[in-house]
Amino acid sequence: MASPRLRISKRILDEIDKQIEDENVKELARNLLQFELEYWRIEKPHFKEFFNNQLIIYCRKKMQKS
Amino acid sequence: MKIQSVELENYRQYRGKVAVELTCDPTRNISIIQGVNGAGKTNMLNAVNWCLYSKEEHLSKYDAKKQPIINDAELRELPEGEKIYAQVTVKMIDEKDNNRFYQFDRRIGAKKDGNGKVIFDSEPEFHVYMQIKQDIQEIRETEMLINRILPHGVKSFFFFDGEQLDEFFKEERSTKVREAIFDVSQLYLLDRTIEHFEKTISSIRGEVRGENPQVDQIQEKIREVEKGLESNREGKKEKEEKLREIRGKITEIENRLKDCSESVVRALQNQRGSLNTRLEEIERRIEKTKEQVTDNIIETGPLIYCFPAITEAIVQIDQKAEKGDIPPKIAQTFVKELLEKGECICGTNTEANIEARRRLEELLKKARISEIYEEILGLKYDLNPIKERVADFLEEQNTLRKNIMSLEQEKDGVKRELQEISTKLQGINVEEITNLEIARNQLKREEEALIREIGVLEQRIETARLALDRFQKELNDELKKSKKFAEVTERLNLATLTLNALVTIRQKLIDDIRNTIQEKTREYFLRLIWKKETYDTVIIDNNYSISVINKLGSECLGTLSAGERQILALSFLAALREVSGFDAPIIIDTPLGRISKEHKESIAELLPEFLRDAQVTMFMTDEEYTPRVRQLLSRKVDKEYELCYDESKSQTTVKPYGK
Numbered sequence: 001m002a003s004p005r006l007r008i009s010k011r012i013l014d015e016i017d018k019q020i021e022d023e024n025v026k027e028l029a030r031n032l033l034q035f036e037l038e039y040w041r042i043e044k045p046h047f048k049e050f051f052n053n054q055l056i057i058y059c060r061k062k063m064q065k066s
Numbered sequence: 067m068k069i070q071s072v073e074l075e076n077y078r079q080y081r082g083k084v085a086v087e088l089t090c091d092p093t094r095n096i097s098i099i100q101g102v103n104g105a106g107k108t109n110m111l112n113a114v115n116w117c118l119y120s121k122e123e124h125l126s127k128y129d130a131k132k133q134p135i136i137n138d139a140e141l142r143e144l145p146e147g148e149k150i151y152a153q154v155t156v157k158m159i160d161e162k163d164n165n166r167f168y169q170f171d172r173r174i175g176a177k178k179d180g181n182g183k184v185i186f187d188s189e190p191e192f193h194v195y196m197q198i199k200q201d202i203q204e205i206r207e208t209e210m211l212i213n214r215i216l217p218h219g220v221k222s223f224f225f226f227d228g229e230q231l232d233e234f235f236k237e238e239r240s241t242k243v244r245e246a247i248f249d250v251s252q253l254y255l256l257d258r259t260i261e262h263f264e265k266t267i268s269s270i271r272g273e274v275r276g277e278n279p280q281v282d283q284i285q286e287k288i289r290e291v292e293k294g295l296e297s298n299r300e301g302k303k304e305k306e307e308k309l310r311e312i313r314g315k316i317t318e319i320e321n322r323l324k325d326c327s328e329s330v331v332r333a334l335q336n337q338r339g340s341l342n343t344r345l346e347e348i349e350r351r352i353e354k355t356k357e358q359v360t361d362n363i364i365e366t367g368p369l370i371y372c373f374p375a376i377t378e379a380i381v382q383i384d385q386k387a388e389k390g391d392i393p394p395k396i397a398q399t400f401v402k403e404l405l406e407k408g409e410c411i412c413g414t415n416t417e418a419n420i421e422a423r424r425r426l427e428e429l430l431k432k433a434r435i436s437e438i439y440e441e442i443l444g445l446k447y448d449l450n451p452i453k454e455r456v457a458d459f460l461e462e463q464n465t466l467r468k469n470i471m472s473l474e475q476e477k478d479g480v481k482r483e484l485q486e487i488s489t490k491l492q493g494i495n496v497e498e499i500t501n502l503e504i505a506r507n508q509l510k511r512e513e514e515a516l517i518r519e520i521g522v523l524e525q526r527i528e529t530a531r532l533a534l535d536r537f538q539k540e541l542n543d544e545l546k547k548s549k550k551f552a553e554v555t556e557r558l559n560l561a562t563l564t565l566n567a568l569v570t571i572r573q574k575l576i577d578d579i580r581n582t583i584q585e586k587t588r589e590y591f592l593r594l595i596w597k598k599e600t601y602d603t604v605i606i607d608n609n610y611s612i613s614v615i616n617k618l619g620s621e622c623l624g625t626l627s628a629g630e631r632q633i634l635a636l637s638f639l640a641a642l643r644e645v646s647g648f649d650a651p652i653i654i655d656t657p658l659g660r661i662s663k664e665h666k667e668s669i670a671e672l673l674p675e676f677l678r679d680a681q682v683t684m685f686m687t688d689e690e691y692t693p694r695v696r697q698l699l700s701r702k703v704d705k706e707y708e709l710c711y712d713e714s715k716s717q718t719t720v721k722p723y724g725k
Contacts, residue, residue: 007214009252009647011579015571025564032564036259037252038210051266052557059556 008033024065028058067215068681069114069651073155076137078109081717086110088651088683089704090159096674096702097683098723100691101709106718107685108227110709111655115225117154117172119218120190124227124655134184136176138716141184149177158215162649167197168211216650220249223642224650229659231635244610250646251579256572263565268292270561274545274554284541291537295530302523309516312509319506323491323499331491331499338487339624341480347621348477350613352470359466366459373456376449383446401430538562579645580606586641587634590676594633596665604634612638632660633669640676651681658690670695674702
């Protein structure tokens with residue numbers, strides 16, 4: 001069985017590109033929105049765990065970069 | 067995404083298999099399905115809705131009661147023990163995703179038991195297939211796919227019944243407009259992410275609990291504020307829900323009074339309708355004038371602070387000018403030239419005569435001061451307009467305040483008239499009317515109280531938010547002092563940065579989208595409406611309340627005819643569709659249903675232009691699809707069908723139009 005992928009609206013993605021300069025923050029914001037989009041109404045995920053993990057990943061990326 | 071075909075089998079009046087292919091041509095993007103009333107147009111729209119969403123939202127009361135979902139004749143002839151199905155198949159193609167093909171099948175079965183009783187399946191079966199390269203595979207997350215194509219909350223702006231459009235703006239509308247805008251632009255997605263982000267931040271802060279007394283103390287304050295914030299938000303949500311409910315009940319009572327058999331009640335209710343419209347307009351004008359007062363203060367405020375200094379400066383300049391200190395008597399450039407030349411105006415050689423040179427140098431110093439005086443004199447001409455602007459400001463503010471007072475008086479007058487109508491309605495000797503009016507007044511009081519309570523809660527939320535910001539900064543400063551908290555601080559900083567960006571993006575999108583939808587709705591409405599000299603503009607305000615303003619500047623939504631309301635709803639839906647970014651097909655049942663004969667043609671001419679980028683399917687009656695309308699649409703129409711209903715067989719068949 002196949003599964004389709006939901007898309008965040010282009011308007012929101014464009015606004016993220018415009019308003020956020022830091023590439024790390026941009027990517028993090030997109031990931032969190034994609035997560036919310038896919039799990040909405042379908043199941044109740046542990047969002048705190050996902051959000052926190054994402055923050056840890058992007059903090060590390062930021063530290064590696066600097 | 068386009069619908070290639072709709073196939074029906076034994077669905078309601080469609081007996082056996084019936085298939086309709088729709089246009090996928092981007093230039094000739096319209097398909098017409100024509101049929102007289104009762105031929106099965108709305109049920110074909112229902113079939114698409116049922117197949118994709120398992121709902122037949124446009125089902126008439128007659129069909130719901132008299133006609134089962136499986137064709138009646140087929141059910142009658144079904145032998146005992148055998149099973150029959152009603153099935154709808156919708157085939158779609160996503161041209162923006164390599165022409166990927168999708169097939170949606172929904173079917174429901176029924177069989178006859180030994181006593182001839184028909185037993186339906188408790189749930190329909192639903193299967194979705196997707197083409198991946200050369201293979202066709204069944205899709206597991208069907209709801210997810212439907213959400214990607216056209217979410218349930220948005221579909222009513224793409225698949226709709228034209229005749230019911232005028233209801234769209236009849237009842238409490240700001241909630242509908244807000245929900246529509248939020249649905250089509252995925253703003254709920256941002257809301258949810260922001261809410262979850264706030265909770266995550268709070269949980270990260272919890273990780274450093276018990277490590278440092280100072281940090282703990284600030285955390286305690288944050289928790290208290292967050293608790294209050296949460297409870298105020300919940301309270302606000304509940305009250306808003308209650309307000310919606312109350313407004314719905316008020317509309318229901320008002321509609322009942324409007325349709326009452328007593329002519330005096332109808333007249334009073336209509337009068338009340340007009341007075342309410344006037345009241346709304348006055349309130350709008352008061353609000354606008356108050357905004358002007360504030361804007362003026364913001365703009366001129368700094369000048370008012372400087373006003374005493376400006377006045378003093380002008381007096382001093384005048385005094386200097388009177389004394390002859392300004393304008394300067396000695397030109398700096400002239401003295402400079404004499405010094406460079408080495409010869410005074412009297413002919414003395416200043417290179418040789420040191421005393422003469424010293425005198426010239428002293429003169430140059432004075433000349434420099436004089437230059438400054440010249441600038442001061444120039445300044446007077448800059449300061450005078452500022453002084454005048456301040457004087458004008460005071461006059462403008464006085465006029466605006468007077469306007470507000472007179473509008474407030476007018477508002478009180480309208481309120482008194484409304485009160486008189488209410489007293490008259492309560493005094494009418496018909497028990498039902500008196501009771502309705504008493505109930506309405508009670509609801510109105512509850513409505514006012516709720517609006518006040520919501521305002522108080524909003525204020526508390528704002529105060530809590532500011533306090534939270536302050537404590538968060540304090541916490542960050544405290545955490546920075548210790549290396550032990552470096553990792554948590556980093557995470558908190560990144561989280562706060564991202565959260566703030568999302569909050570900004572949300573607000574920007576809300577403003578942009580509301581403005582764009584307002585602009586588009588206005589543009590479409592003013593182009594489609596026939597009374598071009600009557601209407602001036604359409605406004606969607608910050609509270610998502612929609613108003614139509616006439617050329618005299620009055621709000622007139624309440625007085626639009628059914629046809630005009632349909633045009634407004636069509637314009638709003640076309641604007642929503644354009645802003646939504648959903649590349650979904652549009653299906654309209656009886657698009658010109660409520661439009662008078664003489665205006666059908668002009669709308670038929672403009673409609674394809676507004677829906678130019680979408681695949682459009684229109685179900686039209688013979689009264690709508692007249693030869694003239696057909697001619698006007700001909701350049702855009704690719705497929706035309708006719709639904710033929712055979713009453714003797716209770717069955718609808720489909721054939722190419724006119725054959």
